[in-house]
Amino acid sequence: MPRTRDYIFAWIIAWFVSVVAGATLVFSIFPIIDRLSLNLNETFICKYLVVWSASICIWIYVYGRFKSLIIAKVLPWLWGGTIFGILLSIGQLNYLFSGVAVPTLFYATYIIGGLAMPVVIGGYLKNREGVPEDVANPVSSDAIVNKKSTDPFSSPSPFDSPSPFDSSSPTGYSRLPEDTSDDWEDPSNNWDVLVQYRPEIGTIHEEMGKLGFAYEDKFKEDVLKLLPDERTVEKLEAVANEITKQHRKDMNPFRRSSLNHFNKQLSEQGREKLKKIVNVTGEDNLDLAVLRKQFFGTKGHY
Numbered sequence: 001m002p003r004t005r006d007y008i009f010a011w012i013i014a015w016f017v018s019v020v021a022g023a024t025l026v027f028s029i030f031p032i033i034d035r036l037s038l039n040l041n042e043t044f045i046c047k048y049l050v051v052w053s054a055s056i057c058i059w060i061y062v063y064g065r066f067k068s069l070i071i072a073k074v075l076p077w078l079w080g081g082t083i084f085g086i087l088l089s090i091g092q093l094n095y096l097f098s099g100v101a102v103p104t105l106f107y108a109t110y111i112i113g114g115l116a117m118p119v120v121i122g123g124y125l126k127n128r129e130g131v132p133e134d135v136a137n138p139v140s141s142d143a144i145v146n147k148k149s150t151d152p153f154s155s156p157s158p159f160d161s162p163s164p165f166d167s168s169s170p171t172g173y174s175r176l177p178e179d180t181s182d183d184w185e186d187p188s189n190n191w192d193v194l195v196q197y198r199p200e201i202g203t204i205h206e207e208m209g210k211l212g213f214a215y216e217d218k219f220k221e222d223v224l225k226l227l228p229d230e231r232t233v234e235k236l237e238a239v240a241n242e243i244t245k246q247h248r249k250d251m252n253p254f255r256r257s258s259l260n261h262f263n264k265q266l267s268e269q270g271r272e273k274l275k276k277i278v279n280v281t282g283e284d285n286l287d288l289a290v291l292r293k294q295f296f297g298t299k300g301h302y
Helices: 004-028 029-035 042-064 071-096 104-125 141-145 191-197 198-211 213-225 233-251 257-264 267-283 288-296
Strands: none
Touching: 004 029, 004 042, 029 042, 042 071, 042 104, 071 104, 191 198, 191 213, 198 213, 198 233, 198 257, 213 233, 233 257, 257 267, 257 288, 267 288
């Protein structure tokens, strides 16, 4: 699951590079445009399009590098920043043209161009390359074994098996389809392959690992139980949230806060032992001083 700081870091990088690029264009490209035989409106449009295009490319490139980020969560902030930028630009126009009527084209350009930025950036990033078809829509073992590419320039899928007596096989031959049926594994249920093509799953898996190995394994098990088309970002987050709730419940299973605090200091084996003691004696009959001596005052340290 992407951290908040990842979103902030990506935003700062994109904003900073855009500012630097804009300043560079002002000193390098704008003088060239000024020397062209253009009227005021044409000059403004040319300069705006240069800066606008550069900004679009920068934001798309930066966010394209942060593949684990969920673009749907970025767009509301991008819309908010865009609207703020439009209002700021209009204010600057009024200041620069104080005492002079500002051409209507200037206002229209800022508004239309500004509102188009989130649409273009969001549309492009939402259509970036996703999970390969072999992983998203697994097919039968026979189809995978007998699959041959019709495009001579395409790289073979890691799940393709060479046909019998195929020269591409390291040994010059391969087993027949019926020989491989028992060994074939659905690529959508191969965890390593799934994490390779869905990095956000690996990120959430690491977050679950911070809670403990049992919760990490639980997330992996629950994800593999889902069908490929069910593994949406929202579903993955829901699975992670349920596991987090279970962890919180495991860490705070008792009514007494002091007992919960003591429970967190124990290993998994120690917590199981404490639960058995509580089930027998009840929470109200337990003395923490006695428990500390029992758990930490012996060689059998928990």
